[in-house]
Amino acid sequence: MATIAQSIPESRQPLAWLWDFLREELTPYRGRVSLVARMVIAATLVMIITMTFRIPYGAYGAVYALNISRESPQTTLKTLKTIVVAYVLGAAYVLIGALFFLADPVLRFLWVIGTLFLVFYAISAMTNYGASSRFGYLIAITVPLWDLHMTAEAKVEGTLWAVWTITIASVIASLVQFVSAAIKPEDDLGQFIADRLASVEEVLACYLADRPVDQATEEKVTRLAMLGTSRLRRVLRRSTWAPEYREQMGAVLALVGRLVDLAASLTQLGVQISDDDRGRIGVLSTSIGHSRRSAEPASSQPD
Numbered sequence: 001m002a003t004i005a006q007s008i009p010e011s012r013q014p015l016a017w018l019w020d021f022l023r024e025e026l027t028p029y030r031g032r033v034s035l036v037a038r039m040v041i042a043a044t045l046v047m048i049i050t051m052t053f054r055i056p057y058g059a060y061g062a063v064y065a066l067n068i069s070r071e072s073p074q075t076t077l078k079t080l081k082t083i084v085v086a087y088v089l090g091a092a093y094v095l096i097g098a099l100f101f102l103a104d105p106v107l108r109f110l111w112v113i114g115t116l117f118l119v120f121y122a123i124s125a126m127t128n129y130g131a132s133s134r135f136g137y138l139i140a141i142t143v144p145l146w147d148l149h150m151t152a153e154a155k156v157e158g159t160l161w162a163v164w165t166i167t168i169a170s171v172i173a174s175l176v177q178f179v180s181a182a183i184k185p186e187d188d189l190g191q192f193i194a195d196r197l198a199s200v201e202e203v204l205a206c207y208l209a210d211r212p213v214d215q216a217t218e219e220k221v222t223r224l225a226m227l228g229t230s231r232l233r234r235v236l237r238r239s240t241w242a243p244e245y246r247e248q249m250g251a252v253l254a255l256v257g258r259l260v261d262l263a264a265s266l267t268q269l270g271v272q273i274s275d276d277d278r279g280r281i282g283v284l285s286t287s288i289g290h291s292r293r294s295a296e297p298a299s300s301q302p303d
Helices: 014-028 031-053 058-068 071-077 080-101 107-123 128-142 151-183 188-210 215-227 230-237 242-269 275-295
Strands: 002-004 269-271
Touching: 031 058, 031 151, 031 269, 058 151, 080 107, 080 128, 080 151, 107 128, 128 151, 188 215, 188 230, 188 242, 188 275, 230 242, 242 269
Parallel strands: none
Antiparallel strands: 002 269
């Protein structure tokens, strides 16, 4: 297509990589502000409630509220019932295990090993990652409780308090996400696909104008390539859309992700564009622009 010359990296300061890492990780992107706001509000509300009513395991509830707030609002609201059921099953498993294996230290040790193996196996094997991870999270924070020197009644009470605290955290995080989605509805797939297509379009515009790719455009497309499409695939996998539509959108995500990777790699190369190649790039840029504009207003499953 054209003559490509690999640029030679310049010598850098010893800690320059740390600055580049922090700059890339802290760069704002669409949805980051609302995500951080949801995480802070949910964790703060959980801590206020647990501190006011002196509910045990408040720290675990706040940490869990931070984790669950990272998911999309649609996903969290649809899986709330599954999350609560997973907590109840986890508590029942711990109580039944304590009933049969607490008296013998050797059997207790073997039960803990088997339980941890079961948790990790369930997380890797089950298709419902949310339920398996919640089940394992509750077990991880309640198993050490049964090795403390206290009465059996206190241990049972502590296990039930753990279920109650994490359930409160899940409900609060879901309510915060519901309010956020009602105030500012978002279409993750449409918006994020449009952002990636826009970044590729900006790179092609630089080559059409026969000028180097500016630093802002290069940083944007590189950051999007590093982010990948895993979050979008997770949203697509947990959606209630028809299987045919999910398959189509999965193919679109794969193509868009590959396109961003190619654009990010292209910015690292010195490319000389011929007139014939410039015409082809113009056609490609126009097609990407039409695709981007059609993706921006998408907000629901097509009829």
